[in-house]
Amino acid sequence: MKLSEYHKKRDFKKTAEPKGKIKKSGDAQHFVVQKHEASHLHFDWRLEIDGVLVSWAVPKGPSADPSVKRLAMHVEDHPMDYIDFEGTIPKGQYGGGTVMVWDTGTYMAEGAESVAESKKMLTKMHQEGNIKVVMQGEKLKGSYHLVRMSGKKEEWLLMKGKDEFATKRNFNQNSVLTGRTLPQIAKDKDSDTWESGKKAATTKSGDKNDILENVTKKKASAPSFTADDVAGAKRRKTFPKDWKPQLATLTDAVFDNEDWLFENKYDGYRALIQINKGKVELTSRNGLSFNKKYAPLVDAFGSIKDDMILDGEIVAEDAKGKSHFQWLQDYEENPDRGKLKCYVFDILYFNGYDLTPLPLLQRKRILEALLPKQESIVYSAHTIGKGKKALEKVAKQGGEGLIAKKADSVYHVNKRSKDWLKIKVTNEQEMVIGGYTEPKGTRSGFGALLLGYYEGDTFIYSGKVGTGFNETSLKELHDALKKLEVKTCPFAEKPKEPGVHWVKPQLVAQIKYSEWTAAGSLRHPVFVALRTDKKAKNVVREKPVSKKKVVAKDTETANSFDTEKVPITNPDKVFWPKEGHTKGDVIAYYNAMAEYVLKYVKDRPQSLRRNPDGIKNEGFFQKDMGGKAPKWATTRKLKSLADGESIEYLICNNKETLMYMANLGCIEINPWSSRIGSINNPDYIIFDLDPNEASIKDLVTTAKKVKEILDKLNIKGYLKTSGGKGLHIFIPVKPKYTYDQTRDFSHLISHTVHSALPDITSLERMPKNRVGKIYLDFLQNGKGKTMACAYSLRPRDRATVSTPLDWSELNGKFDIKKYNIKTVPKRVEEKGDLWEGFFEDAVDLKAVLGQLEKA
Template structure:
């Protein structure tokens, strides 16, 4: 790239960056890696070639691990004088932000020992879009490879060569020249001057008073050396205080386990809260955004005046003299503060002094938390143990505690999400229930006799029994006052309980209960009232069943599996032939399929909800082709939701199955539906799809052609400013999806898909085809735009495929779409673990829906 582009992007009256002037390359070639805190933190990898610094932006930075490949975006060339630029580019200017010289040194072309030929060799490598160099820096040493993966030459991959320096160790993240972090560089206490004759620099020493100010944050944070600025190297600096964040939630599991990769904390019986400290003012916020300051002012007052901004995650509890928490006392604390001691247990930190810490590992966050936590009797750091979860659970049970929380020690913080990196193990069964009514008191009792409670299943409030114990007289009278204010004439439950003289109320209050077990009819046995909850929405209250079942306790490897027993919990599905072999070679059974779909239900159901299902049934496994079934009239249980729809060709309506919940999903799996095929539109807008499909069908084409075609599709959609989501087909191809507002017809979406496919084929005629006949497109990637049609279906995201290998149609990061992509790696055995690590990569898919008309107007 010419330096003209570099100069055009910069106003040199406002930035101290050097002007772009090409220089002759002589002697050993040089390289630099600059860490750049612009709008997005990234690393700039620059190689001297023919008198300029040829540059790539590497979002995640170089790695010393030979197996790790980093996306590198080819950007404009930079002048040689940029090689030691370290400082701040003003906001509003191109690349505004702080620049650090992360590493610097010399290099030569791999396989070439003649320095005089290095520049010519590098020019050839660059033209061939495959660069192999040997670096001699302070951090980066040995072989590194860069190769293009996109037709336009913009997208490359950077990887470490397999040599003795490929040790996988992390790098020091401070400036290689000044040992400073971004904050120190941004403050500008060191003034850098380039001399006329050489590339040496001089450092103007900082005054003691200035140095004290520069070190102020580090000193307050380190707390006797507990952590330093190095620990914040991977944290992201953000401009505004994030008061909209909400806590990460834990997933229920069935039993404790031992594992060296997990830590175990006490499960507190209180109110979950984030403490937001901003401008020396503390605000207590519930998991749903309610303010707790007026309810528990002592906690807020204790933390008011804290000089550093931070967000802490923890639990508000009231403890007795033995340190045991009591939820009822907490709920009644405003009226009876003398009953116990109010405390806040802090177990995580999300934000500190302008830094977003959520992407740091859990143990590092806890290290920072322990260092910065204000010292007070009622503000307590939540200790943890490692490895021995069963022992921690036994201790909690012996002390009458509620249980433990297991957390993966290297996990990041997932705001406002229920994660399988955090698991809760309860010593007794507890459940929140919505109050839908009550009975009259009997004998000398006042207030109420029993609460009539239930939980939500979709929009239905399902009755789960009555609760008549756990009340004191003041609680009974207080409950009666609250219930009378929300009285109604009709029962809110989907099935009205047969209780004489019952009083009905609007389902607005939530009771925290404990009980021994559920009966066969779905009612609680021996329920006890613990208190009311004001920190949750009643619509959130559902039957809580273990979504994770532990394996036999181990010291190594994954402690839990997303696999859940098909028979665990009460279910309307009657499972059969669970040991039947579906994949003979892999020895995968029907029960394994059911367990897989249970483990991914929370991820797959959003993509199935309200969509008619074209059922591909393979009850004998992959040894047969199976058959498609659309009409399920009279063939499925009454509780399975269906919808009569008249197809374009049939005269009579067909009754299609609708999968909106886990039980229906498991019913389909038990019915032999290895593969799930939903419509592209939903009930209520059946003629208007909410996504557009690009099916990249290989038909014998090599993998590199599929990869190249996928990136061309993305490049084309990027030009149109259209979001592109990619997934594996579960077989040999790839699918690219576009979310679209459901107000356009299938014909309109198919036309758009055809238009984009024509643009892709125009640029890649040698490897792609729009021919429908297979004989005319052998060896080419078929751009199948015809998949966009009413009633046409394709394997859902996270769907298994009934073919050898038990592949799964899996969402990908675009940076994973490269020459190293192995489609066989995404299968029934690997996806649950991948979901634990990455979550749903398409989580915001429907939020990104485009208005097709506005896009077409731009073309």
């Protein structure tokens, strides 16, 4: 292949693009997909074939959905040196604009068993116009097909093959090399192009400069983070010295779920690493200092010059990487036995900013970028979605288990949360020693330990353990127990054991066991070690929560929230007399659908529409929750536009608040279009299509016309039923424009729709002047105005739900009434959230208006 066409189009004295030449292929075939904002935004798909990058321009970019076909225009070959080109091409030059390395990696021909075979197959596939490959990128994975259209020379189709990587999810739109967005690349004043190792992605954003400017220089392959990753961090005036770690809840089974990530469960001591003004403090989960015991780690973390709080686990490993808890305990006496390490899996604080409100994946991205590369300080990696496979791997390696974590969860300081779950290969937990028996035969020290746990102030017997000891541990433990001997039994019910020495219940032992017996005793217990990081009074029986209660989507899980915090009243009260649906059905629906609803209401003021008597009357709106909301609930005071008085709004950021609202009779959930922190800047625009006695056919025609106009502007419109008779179309926008600006944009699009469909649409506000026409209600875009959120129930006949739709569902069989309290949970279980990735598609209104001006 030749590069003459590529060279002919470029003046290399003016553009920083590589001149390049044909290169001999190496041991792998590489690819790059570059996002390119030139005269129009598009993606460049480039495959290494015969020493060059064979290239296609893909206007709408690749999709992971096998049902989506993308046009791909075959363009000139590019040199292999182009594979990491990221930066700006000067105006006036061919392709002038901004280029991002959107994804890169290796690939092979589908069906090839070696790279050599793949290279031969790709040459032939390209000639025949039918390319089938398996991608191994950071974003693009699995099978993709490029097929030349019949009778066309340069027009091809790009499609995702059907495999385990097929999904309807949208891709992250940042650079895989630097983490930057296209605007950030375009604004980089330091150089025209990004070069390997030159800089990390540290574009500044407002008052978060001091977070970003402290990131050290990194290589191209090193992780980095951007201003977007720290946008939700909170400024703190003082260093938080009293924080304790978030704890996980034991679960009964492993599971696969793309919304969860899975980390190794380490067999060691949990520790917070606090670094403040150069001083390092390692503390246990109870606030005890580990500095003296694990001094080498204090020295290792001392290399970090920034203020931060990290969360991790201290372990002692053998040469094969297997941890030994006993070695860790005895480290001061035997510092040469094993390697002392700290696996770090979270960052809570950095240089004056509280990072706990950020989603977990963002925190881990920041952590990986900041953590120093040392043998004793290890970043805890994770896998997403595939818990079963991860647990199999851990079991083969002799590991303890996994910690499953919700990928979008915030960090709950000093709380046990179901956002983190413990999944163990073998059962293991702490027990308190309440006594010991006399030894028999040749055994020294004692025979068995009598174990127990607490329920409140009651100390409950859980059996005895007589294995897992050696001569040294028998002697040391016996010496410690003799000092704690008492005359009376500490257990609530005295165990029927002969020759028992009772002790004060102060020592905590780590115990392995197979299961709990029906009588409440440990079966096949084995002593592991004493623990000094946990108080005896805090030892309770860990009861596995069913993973179905955490990730299930049916309405059978009405009790999986904290009913002590949110007591339920009158669950049998009938809210829909005709259908017989009750208040309890509303609560069960929102409990089952919480993970979907919360995404669209988080951090938004709520206007509570309460229907305490069901749908038999209109109910009433309640905005001011001052002095009415429970103490644990989040509220925010905002000034009323009408009279300037402060109104204390409820903010629904968790399931308990959602359940509280449901128990108040809030059938419908009505959030603002903007969030706390950017309250004057909405992050979506609403098109409310109100039929006002018009036909379903006209409603569908109008919705499709809105989509047609948005498509021309490269804007993705998200469709849902109103839950009544109409349809809603939402556009996610970047929260930097005012309500007036978003309303003006909605008016502009609505006016365009009305001009195209004057006979069936109307912009008239008065219902009597638009009977039989679709009202294009752009006035819903105003500060303080609310709209039923995605998956909200409506106080209407049939208990309908405002349900996200796929545009293909607007067909001859479309029935707006079939989406209700009973059908939607099952629908979501089958189809997932059709609005997944909504906020990642946020558009910049200024750029869109610029397109309109050029049109």
